Amino acid sequence: MSDIKTAKSALISVFHKDGLEPIVKKLDELGVTIYSTGGTETFIKDLGINVVPVEDVTSYPSILGGRVKTLHPKVFGGILNRQDHEGDVAEMEQYEIPQLDIVIVDLYPFEKTVASGASEQDIIEKIDIGGISLIRAAAKNFKDVLCVSSMNDYDEFLQVITEGEGKTSLKDRKRFAAKSFNISSHYDTAIFNYFNAENEEVVYKANITEGKKLRYGENPHQEGFFFGDFDAMFDKLHGKELSYNNLLDVDAAVNLMNEFKGEAPTFAILKHNNACGLAQRETLHQAYVDALAGDPVSAFGGILISNTTIDASTAEEIHKLFCEVVIAPAFDADALEILKGKKNRILLIQKETEQPNKTVRTCLNGVLVQDKDAKTDAAEDLKEVTSEKPSASQIEDLLFASKICKHTKSNTIVLAKGKQLCASGTGQTSRVDALRQAIEKAKSFNFDLEGAVMASDAFFPFPDCVEIADNAGIKSVIQPGGSIKDELSVEYCNKNNISMVMTGTRHFKH
Secondary structure, eight states, rough: OSOEEEEOEEEEEOOOOTTHHHHHHHHHHHEEEEEEHHHHHHHHHHOOOOOHHHHHHOOOOOOTTTBBBSSHHHHHHHHHTTTTTTHHHHHHHTTTTOOOEEEEEEEEOHHHHHHTTTHHHHHHHHSSSSSHHHHHHHHHTTTTTTTOOOOGHHHHHHHHHTTTTTOOOHHHHHHHHHHHHHHHHHHHHHHHHHHHTTOOOOOOOOOOOEEOOSSSSSSSSSSOOEEEEEHEEEEESSSSSSOOHHHHHHHHHHHHHHHGTTSSSSEEEEETTTEEEEEEEESSSHHHHHHHOOOOTTTTEEEESSSOOBOOOHHHTTSSSOOEEEESOOHHHHHHHHHHHHHTEEEEEEEEOOOSEEEEEEEETEEEEEOOOOOOGGGGGGGEEESSSSHHHHHHHHHHHHHHHHHHHHSOEESSSSSBEEEEEEESSSHHEEEEHHHHHHTTOOOOTTTTEEESSOOOOOHHHHHHHHHTTOOOOEEEOOTTHHHHHHHHHTTTTTTEEEESSSOOOO
């Protein structure tokens, strides 16, 4: 039997009617018999096109408030029969089942209904039963049937039947079957995750329908993909395509800058997912200048992000630096023209969007899933454990440093002064090494650490870190505490007039 099939009939039952009109008109023009139900049937009739109600085939009306319309052997027999199977052909004739060559279904919008905050009753009614069954049946029988499972595929389907004059190839039908099972698996995953919101079933299910192949992965010899809706988070105004590494850095930048949302003008520069410069000032221009001073060497090729609109004076400073990506909630028109002066520089407007509250990463032969670290240390969390108390300005710097520390690779130490990142020690196997790295780096860029503060992502097991910090001029420390030897660090601080606060919250980032 030929792989080419000529469509003589189609079942159409959709929620969204957008884009359906040209398809219906083309099918009618090709002489295809159209079967339909409910609102879709009315829509087709209103176009002046003949349509056969499904209830005329099944001899059953739509019942149970519309919950049962197409669930009938004469419908599913028309879809699932094997046209080259002698027994199926005979039973089709015996039971007067019409052949269905095309099935067009658009499911009830379950995810949108959940996202809208609708009642549970409304959400449950948006769990499609007949539609999902039609999709699975038609996709399973792709050898004979072409299934269109989403309004996003209407244009492609219209092109196929127009160019083929109603004929479809096995390759076309199998491609649309793959699209259909993608739709059905995603739909079922969304429903399961709704019912399992409290994680009573310890199961991980994810299905992302938006995806893009990248030029390569972390290195050129690795294949890379991004699965997610980038356009929902950003408006890309200019520049080359984002790479795998760009996306990781953008993610790190966004998570870090979320800590400073709504605060005074703040600018950060990141490299390899860590902040190498960050400052908060009265003007964004000064915030950028002071962020760059934190490490002008590492800033080369970095990711830049602001918590407020980038103006022309800030753009002029940025333009002097080679950087991969600049992110802001907005750009002034003249700032945008300046930054567009480098053709490959990627410019992104960050939109107000809700981000996932879980983090996921591969591990061994599975994945690790955890809640995001949504805890930001605040003044009310601070427990003053030394006789020397931090001043108001020191508390501001301690909290400032803590925010950066939370988003820096562990083990980490962050040094800050006057709401400016002086230096950090990142990803070290020893906290002492992280501190020494930070001090050496700060001094190499001519920072005076006298009166600076220190933040640590985890407790100090020994007093060596506070002693090294003291010798460098650091006068106040923030750390989670929790070591059985906390008192040793406290004692050293008390003897040397250093203030220390504990938060009770560790911020490892591996």
